[in-house]
Amino acid sequence: MPSTDDILAQLNARSEGHLPGLAGIVFTGAGDGWVEAEAPVRQEIMAPNGFLHAASVVALADTACGYGCVMALPEGANGFTTVELKSNFTGTARDGLIETRAEAKHLGRTTQLWDAIVRHRDTGKTIAHFRCTQMVLWPKG
Numbered sequence: 001m002p003s004t005d006d007i008l009a010q011l012n013a014r015s016e017g018h019l020p021g022l023a024g025i026v027f028t029g030a031g032d033g034w035v036e037a038e039a040p041v042r043q044e045i046m047a048p049n050g051f052l053h054a055a056s057v058v059a060l061a062d063t064a065c066g067y068g069c070v071m072a073l074p075e076g077a078n079g080f081t082t083v084e085l086k087s088n089f090t091g092t093a094r095d096g097l098i099e100t101r102a103e104a105k106h107l108g109r110t111t112q113l114w115d116a117i118v119r120h121r122d123t124g125k126t127i128a129h130f131r132c133t134q135m136v137l138w139p140k141g
Contacts, residue, residue: 004031007071008028011030019059019063023039023045023056023059024039024040024042025037025039025063026038033068033103033104033107034101034103034104035067036064037102038060038121039056039099041093041095041098046094050094051092051093051094052092052094056098057127057128058085058130060098061100061116062082062085064100064102064116065115067102068103068114069114069134072107073136074109074136076139078137080112080134080135082132082133082135083133083135084133085132085133087130088128088129088130090127096123099118100116100117100118100119102116103115103116108136110135111134111136112133112136113133114131114134115129116130117129
C-alpha cells in the first residue's frame with residue numbers, strides 16, 4: 001500500500017502539463033473516499049471584473065472529485081467520464097488560497113457521485129457547493 005505522501009506525489013504529477021497544473025492546483029490530502037486540494041488565487045484565474053472566475057472554482061472542485069474517482073475505481077475499470085456537474089456559488093475570493101475537500105457519496109460499479117465544498121482558506125468562507133456524477137468506464141470486449 002503506497003504512503004499518503006506517495007499518493008499525493010502521484011496525484012500532483014498527474015496534473016503537470018494539464019489544466020489542473022495550469023490552474024495551480026495542488027493536492028494536500030487523500031484517503032479512502034476523499035481528496036483535498038488547494039489553488040492560489042492569482043491574476044490568471046481571475047475574471048476581468050476582479051473576482052475569482054467561476055470556472056476556476058469548478059476546475060478545483062471537479063479535479064478533486066475526478067482524482068478521487070480514479071482512486072476509487074472498481075477493479076478492472078479503465079477510467080471514468082463526467083456525466084453531470086453542478087455548482088452553487090455562495091461567495092468569491094480576490095486573494096489567498098482556495099481549498100476543497102471532495103467526498104464520495106456513492107461508489108457504484110457503473111457510477112460514482114462526489115460532493116465538494118470550496119472555501120477561501122484565509123476567511124473560511126464557503127465559495128461553492130459542487131456535485132458531480134461520474135460514469136465508470138470498462139474495457140470493451
